[in-house]
Amino acid sequence: MSPPASRPPVRELFAQRFGRPCAVVARAPGRVNLIGEHTDYNDGFVLPIALGQSTWVAAGPRSDGRMRAWSQSCEIEQTWPLDDWAADRPAPWTGYIAGVATLLRRRGVPLAGCDLAVVSDVPVGGGLSSSAALEVATALALSCVAGATLAPLELADLCRAAEHEFVGVPCGIMDQYASVLARADCALLIDCRARAWEHIPLKLGEYVILVVNSGVRHDLAAGVYAQRQRECRQAADLLRSLQPGVAGLRDVDAATVERHAGRLGTVCAARARHVTSENARTIAAAEALRRNDLETFGRLISASHASLRDDFEVSCVELDRLVEIVGNVPGVLGVRLTGAGFGGCIVALVPRGSVPAVEEAVRRQYDAEGYGPARVLVAHPGAGASIVEGRRVGNFGQ
Ligand code: ADP
Ligand code: MG
Numbered sequence: 598m599s600p601p602a603s604r605p606p607v608r609e610l611f612a613q614r615f616g617r618p619c620a621v622v623a624r625a626p627g628r629v630n631l632i633g634e635h636t637d638y639n640d641g642f643v644l645p646i647a648l649g650q651s652t653w654v655a656a657g658p659r660s661d662g663r664m665r666a667w668s669q670s671c672e673i674e675q676t677w678p679l680d681d682w683a684a685d686r687p688a689p690w691t692g693y694i695a696g697v698a699t700l701l702r703r704r705g706v707p708l709a710g711c712d713l714a715v716v717s718d719v720p721v722g723g724g725l726s727s728s729a730a731l732e733v734a735t736a737l738a739l740s741c742v743a744g745a746t747l748a749p750l751e752l753a754d755l756c757r758a759a760e761h762e763f764v765g766v767p768c769g770i771m772d773q774y775a776s777v778l779a780r781a782d783c784a785l786l787i788d789c790r791a792r793a794w795e796h797i798p799l800k801l802g803e804y805v806i807l808v809v810n811s812g813v814r815h816d817l818a819a820g821v822y823a824q825r826q827r828e829c830r831q832a833a834d835l836l837r838s839l840q841p842g843v844a845g846l847r848d849v850d851a852a853t854v855e856r857h858a859g860r861l862g863t864v865c866a867a868r869a870r871h872v873t874s875e876n877a878r879t880i881a882a883a884e885a886l887r888r889n890d891l892e893t894f895g896r897l898i899s900a901s902h903a904s905l906r907d908d909f910e911v912s913c914v915e916l917d918r919l920v921e922i923v924g925n926v927p928g929v930l931g932v933r934l935t936g937a938g939f940g941g942c943i944v945a946l947v948p949r950g951s952v953p954a955v956e957e958a959v960r961r962q963y964d965a966e967g968y969g970p971a972r973v974l975v976a977h978p979g980a981g982a983s984i985v986e987g988r989r990v991g992n993f994g995q
Contacts (some may be wrong), residue, residue: 604622604624604653604985605653605716605718606716607619607622607653607654607655607714607715607716608622608655608986610655610667610669610714610716611655611656611657611712611714614667614674614714615657615665615712615714617657618657619655619656619657619712619714619986620656620657620658620741620742620987621655621656621657621738621741621742621984621986621987622653622654622655622656622738622984622985622986622987623653623654623656623734623735623737623738623741623982623983623984623985623987624651624652624653624654624734624982624983624984624985625651625652625654625729625730625731625732625733625734625737625776625777625981625982626647626648626649626650626651626652626719626730626775626776626779626979626980626981626982627647627648627650627651627652627719627720627725627726627727627729627730627776628645628646628647628648628725628726628729628771628772628775628776628779629645629646629648629725629806629808629935629942629944629976630643630644630645630771630775630935630936630944631644631645631646631784631806631882631898631935631944632644632875632878632879632882632897632898632901632933633645633771633875633876633878633879633882634875634901634905634909634933634934634935634936634937634938635825635829635871635872635875635905635909635911635937636789636847636872636875636876636879637769637770637771637787637789638767638769638789638826638829639789639829639833639845639846639847639872639876640789640790640844640845640846640847640848641789641790641845641846641847641872641875641876641879642786642787642788642789642876642879642880642883643769643771643786643787643789643879644784644785644786644787644797644879644882644883645771645775645779645784645785645787646775646779646783646784646785646799646806646976646978646979647775647776647779647785647978647979647980647981648719648725648808648976648977648978648979649976649977649979650717650718650719650720650725650974651717651718651719651730651734651979652715652716652717652719652727652730652731652734653715653716653717653734653985654713654714654715654731654734654735654737654738655713655714655738656711656712656713656714656738656739656741656742657711657712657742658709658710658711658742658743659709659710659711659712660709660710661709661710662678662679662680662709662710663676663677663678663679663710664676664677664678664679664682664691664694664695664698664710664711664713665711665712665713666687666691666694666712666713666714666715667713667714667715668690668714668715668716668717669714669715669716669717670690670715670717670721671688671690673688675687675688675691677691677695679698679699679702679708679709679710680699680702682695682696682699682763689764690731692763692764693728693731693732693735693759693760693763693764694713694731694735695763696732696758696759696760696762696763696764697732697735697736697739697755697756697759698711698735698739699759699763700755700758700759700762701736701739701740701743701745701755704755706739706740706743706745707743707744707745708739708742708743709743711738711739711742713735713738715731715734715735717730717731720810720972722814723810723814723941723942724810724814724935724936724937724940724941724942725808725810725936725942726772726775726776728760728764728766728768728772729756729757729760729772729773729775729776730776732756732757732759732760732773732776733752733753733756733773733776733777733982734982736752736755736756736759737752737982737983737984738984738987740752741984741987742987749777749778750777750792752773752777752982753770753773753774753776753777753778754770754773756773756776756777757770757772757773760773767823767826769789770787770789770792771787771789774787774794775787775981776981776982777981777982778794778981779978779979779980779981780796780980780981781978781979781980782798782799782978783796783797783798783799783978784796784797784799784883784886784978785797786879786883790845790847795883797883797886797887798886799886799978800889801891801946802891803948803949803950804891804930804946804947804948804949805946805947805948805949805952805975805976806944806945806946806947806975806976806978807923807944807945807946807947807952807955807973807974807975807976808935808942808943808944808945808973808974808975808976809919809923809942809943809945809955809959809971809972809973809974810941810942810971810972810973810974811915811916811919811940811941811942811943811968811969811971812915812968812969812970812971812972813913813915813940813968813969814939814940814941815913815939815940817939818937818938818939818940821911821938821939822937825868825909825911828864828865828868829846829868829869829872831865832846832861832865832866832868832869833845833846833849833869835857835860835861835865836849836853836854836857836861836869839857839860840853840857846869846872846873846876847872847876849869849873850873850877851870851873851874851877853873854866854869854870854873867907867908867909867910868908868909870904870908871904871905871908871909872909874900874904874908875901875904875905878897878900878901878904881893881897882894882897882898885897891930891946892930894930894931894946895929895930895931895946896930896931897931898930898931898932898933898944898945898946899924899931899932899933901933902920902932902933902934905933905934905938906934909938911934911937911938911939912934912938912939913938913939913940915940915963915968915969916934916938916939916940916941916943918962918963918966918968919943919959919963919968919971920932920933920934920943922958922959922962922963923943923945923947923955923958923959924945925958926947926951926954926955926958927951927954928947928948928950928951929945929946929947929948929951929955930946930947931945931946932944932945932946933945944976952973952975955973956973959971959973
């Protein structure tokens, strides 16, 4: 069972800062992707869980057309006009909030301004999607304050569009879908083309999902992400010219990639090989979970890492070393990098009793070798976003 996410004193912090009670408190979780990496923008499959770690937003309405936001993670309060975010040059982190507010207004939600206090225990910028947690909690809080109700998918799509338009991050749909739709003690299998999803119960028994933050984030991540998107598009375009009916790499199998490897060239063939094999692994991983076959699930996770390292080339020395160290702890069933790569986190399937041994190995090897420092956390597959205080108390994933 996942422990209930306990609410930090966000209501009290709102009252202290703004001198009045808030009207609403919303919560949205971070996520970790178990398998299905770099498949979302290729119309493929992903399999994330939501974390207990969440972002809480307390909100109170204003009627003067202004937005005011304070985050415990940033400390400095920011204000801006609702209709012109850039005018007052607020700090970049407010782009997530301003984007959501603007898109809600564009959709006809009668928001006239708002004060917001933000508290989070999702590591910021660590690959566990603090950005989607902030967007989703904000969107829920703002729509509730304005008396509007959005359908879950509408909420997730609006948040993703806000990240594209106001922050300039061309993310896939996984982060926002996981934060909105997840269910406790389940993984969420998402078909990114059909925008369909399925809750897969996680019966982990004596095993836990362990997340280890490598403590590194290489600057080239954003540039390489865009480059990989281009390479995948290029591979799909070429395969479409050879085989009608290929809309994206999702429509291609491993045999087709090998048949056309010469035409694709070394780089595009390797990228296509990762995407096609990763889609197959993700489907197989969901199937393994359905029949409670954790050993197969673990093997698929480890195979995903090898593919991300060798074919997709998005790993780095630190992640490879961390994967090696954790994978060598007896009993660990699988381990891989998770997220876009070049830093961030790894995810592993570990016997509960071996967690101290993993922590020890990471400290004595990874940290002692001068990497990191790494931080280890046990992931409790948690519920999706909800309004925890206010009019519409409830959870989308249920
Ligand atoms: P990730 O989503 O993996 O944590 P991103 O780079 O996508 O990493 O998003 C991190 C950014 O999101 C931060 O730099 C900040 O601008 C914003 N952010 C996320 N959570 C918060 C928060 N609690 N308070 C303020 N800004 C936040
Ligand atoms: Mg993010």
